[in-house]
Amino acid sequence: MIDFYSAQTPNVQKVHIMLEELGIPYTLHQMDLKANQQKSPEYLAVNPNGKVPAIVDNDGSYGRKISVFESGAILIYLAEKTKHFL
Numbered sequence: 001m002i003d004f005y006s007a008q009t010p011n012v013q014k015v016h017i018m019l020e021e022l023g024i025p026y027t028l029h030q031m032d033l034k035a036n037q038q039k040s041p042e043y044l045a046v047n048p049n050g051k052v053p054a055i056v057d058n059d060g061s062y063g064r065k066i067s068v069f070e071s072g073a074i075l076i077y078l079a080e081k082t083k084h085f086l
Contacts, residue, residue: 002026003056005046007033011071012053018075022082026055057081 004019004026006012019026031037031052039050047054047069055074060066068077079085 001058003029003046003058005029005031005038005043005052005054005056007031007038007052009052014071015053015055015074015078018078018085022078022084024078024082 002019002024004015006016006028007030031043033052037043038047038052043054044050046056046067049069051069053071053074054067054069055077057066057068057077066077068074
């Protein structure tokens with residue numbers, strides 16, 4: 001299961017479309033950018049840059065959680081993980 005940290009931005013939409021196209025189950029975490037929720041200590045543990053989008057793959061390599069941030073990196077990660085859209 002993927003935890004997907006989202007807001008209403010174009011870069012987030014890219015990741016959202018990719019998750020839907022790949023059929024990967026995910027939990028959506030909507031971030032309130034006006035309240036600076038992306039700068040909270042909890043979110044900075046996911047993405048130290050304090051920006052959206054970000055994902056946490058709870059089924060990463062060797063059973064570890066993997067955090068991926070920046071839309072381009074997320075798209076590549078998801079494509080490589082599923083072997084689609086390469």
